[in-house]
Amino acid sequence: MSKQRLNRREILKVTGGAATVSLLAGCSGNGNGDGGDSDGDTSTDTGGGETTTTASSGDDGGEQINIGSVQPLSGGFAPWGQTHSAGLAFAVQEINANGGVLGGRQLNIVESNSESDPAEASSIFERLAEQNDIVAATGPVSSDVGIRTSRTAQELGIPMIMHMAGSDETITPETLHSFRLGLLPAATTMQAQAQFAADAGYENVAAIVGDYAWGQSIKSGIEDNFEMDVDIHVAPVGADDFSSYIRQISTDVEMFVATGHPPGSLTITGQLSELGYNPEVITGPGFPGTVIRSALGENVADTGFTHLHMADVASDAFAEVAQRYGEEVGSQFDTHTSYGYVTGQMIAQAIENAGEASPEAITEAIRSIEFDTLFAEPIQYSEYGELKNQVQLYSSVTAESPSYYPDGNYSLEELFRTDPLPALPPEA
Template sequence: MSRKTFDRRAILKATGGAATIGLLAGCSSNGGNGGDSGGDSGGDGDSGGDGGSTDTSGGDDGGSSDAINIGSVQPLSGGFAPWGQAHSAGLAFAIDEINADGGVLGGRELNVVEANSESDPAEASSIFERFAEQNDIVAATGPVSSDVGIRTSRTAQELGIPMVMHMAGSDETITPETLHTFRLGLLPAATTMQAQAQFVNDAGYQSVGAIVGDYAWGQSVQNGIDEYFDVDVDVQVAPVGASDFTSYIRQMSQDVEMVIATGHPPGSLTITQQLYELGYEPEVITGAGLPPTVIRQALGENASRGFTHLHMTDVYSDEFAEVAQRFGEEVGEQFNTHTAYGYVTGKMIAQALEDAGEADSEAVTEAIRGIEFDTLFAEPIQYSEYGELKDQVQLYSTISLDAPSYFSDGNYSLVESFRTEALPPLPPEE
């Protein structure tokens, strides 16, 4: 079985796509629910935004008739493109490795069918349904925006097809009725605030500020701060589409030790730059689950001053370094925390197929629900009955401007500053 040749242009876009503060500030224009941002993003990227599907892996012939199809509903253009492209690259790399190793279920190849959702919930749901009807997908992945995650989690339930969410961290994405949806790369807002409360307690910070967006994700973050923090937090609420945060920053103490920008994902990097411009020097600024390539490109030299990347991938493990080195050698780009989410998704779906013993969506759903998958995360992936990550660890890392040991051409590496205790799964809202 020959290894598939990667679409190098697509991979390069995925791992090194343009990222600017303006791009992120534009991620959330409609004020919708979002664990990672609040709304839509235009279909103005290189991918064309036409919603057309393509086979991205599974053999040189685009996948044989015996191939098992996985649907990838990704934002490949617009504001969320860096997330979608990185996830797509990691997924393609995992599927290529699986097929080269003999496939699944006694020799069947996996094949990814992918389309650009443009972060539009209706379009994403339509793509999902089309993949189910025309491509007979056994599982799906890809949502980044929580608006898309909320909509497609309902679609997954209606179709009876498991969906592994890349990001989409709104607490509302998973309910007692959405039994086919599973989180992977981003813990829900309440759990993330529980993690940051551990961070604050461990560091002993007494002066903490926060800027949250005035929409569902920001409100969930604020509720989490109220519930879990033992210190008083100066919380400022800004419009979700804000680009000038100077008036909110000036309300904070000049000696603030930590600023939580996690509650305003589309503005988190702008908040960081404006903090420095106003003379603030907090030890830590926590943002959203941004790809580290985005942080490095958007902040430039300031990336190493205190911005803290939160992630699930344990980039400090030997296993991560081995995968990252293989990826760098074959693709020529730096493997990162978000590329890893796509890679883990592909490997986990393959394991679920083996555990199920058949390419049946309901059987794969139950296999994922019962999985204990030792992977690139700090702890094996396990799920609650509702699809929330169970007893998982969230890591916090600052950014060094030096290349990592496994990829000498890289322009950043991560330095661990904190890892949480195992976090309980969030009970779904009724």
Template sequence: MSKQRFNRREILKVTGGAATVSLLAGCSGNGDGGDSDDDTSTDAGGGETTTSGGSGDSDGDGGEQINIGSVQPLSGGFAPWGQAHSAGLSFAIQEINADGGVLGGRNLNIVESNSESDPAEASSIFDRFAEQNNIVAATGPVSSDVGIRTSRTAQELGIPMIMHMAGSDETITEETLHSFRLGLLPAATTMQAQAQLVSDAGYENVAAIVGDYAWGRSVQTAIQDNFDVDVDIHVAPVGADDFSSYIRQVSQDVEMFIATGHPPGSLTITGQLSELGYNPEVVTGPSIPPSVIRSAIGENVAESAFTHIHMADAASDEFAEVAQRFGEEVGSQFNTHTAYGYVTGQMIAQAIEDAGEADSEAITEAIRSIEFDTLFAEPIQYSEYGELKDQVQIYSKVTAEAPSYYPDGDYSLEEQFRTDPLPALAPES
């Protein structure tokens, strides 16, 4: 594994509260892949839409199509995540169907609805898809609250759910045997990754701000359990937009600042560090779509200490090949979160083939035993509880340059660090 120390850069000022979650809904831009050229339309009020590489209710050979549920946050604060994931999922299904579908010629079909990041609405959509559309698998949750609720729904329905994000440790338990993580490792494992970064770089002065809610407190506990250095941790309200009082309590010599535990304020924390004269080598945030980081910070994004945390290996040839096809077909930039949707579609298709039938329980077991070599640094494999095992987490700077596979793009990723393979989190009893 290639590892390297972060280069010291002057942090770009991100003034005011402009980079909070409330802004993110308007930052999806073209970089999220949300402007797909297919015939999909989405009602921001939870309306349903269906996308497919085929047409009608059957495939070209007259067999029934196989439905996959997509419970996405397509409006609100998590819209950039949902739009990117939806676009990647749709593209994967189009490619699979164009290549002959699954099980000897059956088309896959996406049934999608906007959860608006509301746990009750997401669970209701999941129920409806199971009852009315006979879905065999589902995907989409981003927020941990939605992930926790739909993980329980998946167990009740006996239908596998692939989590886009939903990183709270409580999302997956010993009782939730139909849920699988994909785009985000749980808080405990993510902090193991950042402990590796600290050790590799030789940092001794580390600080953190965490949000006063489940995710933030999980991050706080994981820092205390995994770091070999003392971390100066401060707890702020989830809705805070002024972190200056917390930052002033931190040493001016801080080398790494962990903002991962406060997703809504992570970009704002980065800017306020600079305003107060702090110059850490790295600020670790949550897994924000890189298009959002580029939009929020602007042209000088490469000079920012803020990092993008991701699982998809954007430096691989396989990633570039898919990204180029996506750009040519869809007309927008493929990114790490688009990749999560694409990988989800491809993995569900492989699980259906491995199961030999479009049965939800059989597909669940096929996913649990899968070894799927994809756009990630390591093949996707799961523990018996649906946690990713032996996966690599990657930390990158976002730059203002177009990638080689999409000349019309306005950002690229510059890798700074990748972890060793990380063990699967064991659920609490």
């Protein structure tokens, strides 16, 4: 995890010394959030202070435009937050190096660690709005955080782009400032996995889900979409021993759904093997690939663990960005880095489309956007902020390096991709 934070710092160093990072004890109260140190010193914080990241190159053509980054940089969801943060920083660096937005204005990231606490995340969001004048925000991974900040976004009138936060409850008809990006809602994800199971001819399917919003949404999605009866077990979200649940499952299980318990999914995979279970497929929650490879080792391809993702890693567009990132940062660009990168690029495009940097105008520009990016289909949204006509992909992880980054230690090999999926109709 410390390596991912180091990589994010390197993004700032490779801009030729123009990037500045400063740790603020609280919020900077100067309106534009420019708290950079003149000497370019880099500090880190994982306890709720803000880090202002600026990648500028001379005259910014006007006041900086602040983007809020409410990330889980420590705790159980830190692997997601740290990689997303790195991708967002890289996008802003490239945007600013290419002239910024609106005729030369520079983008600026104001970031704080939510520690995956819903109340803390909401408080940070409000603080960044009041003291740093952010025009958009991103970062939530946990569904509990996503649900809370989605309501906060509506209250503040500021768009919030969810990194993950796939609970069906995250977006409702009343939350018109929230948009999904890195993960389809639980119901749609289970629609995809039910099709995966049907296409493969699996008849014996089991699942362990976490006892929180995402896990419960996955449970409902399984019950609504799978053709066969799935053996579902509910475990505490903080559990680290799943052997008692696994022993209740048939040893003939062909497909195991671990998507509903993100923090425990890799542990579940290891304990399935230890207890003599050998499912052909274990569907994961969309962990960063580096985490999967590190946790499951050289034999990662033999575990059956599959990574679900939105980025089309086999596309030329993904390879081009991944190669630039690897050359400049010295780290492998993965699917979650890409979600941060796509978020930054999409916010910039929305600002250009809106012709101004007001939160309301950006919200409406995102809602009507058709943004061709690193995903299999252009990003488009329903009126409620659900991704529409988007493709979800499932890949196995191998111990080989990808062609775009020879120093990498894993690759993804596609097993299944959905047809474009309709937007989930929100429920009040």
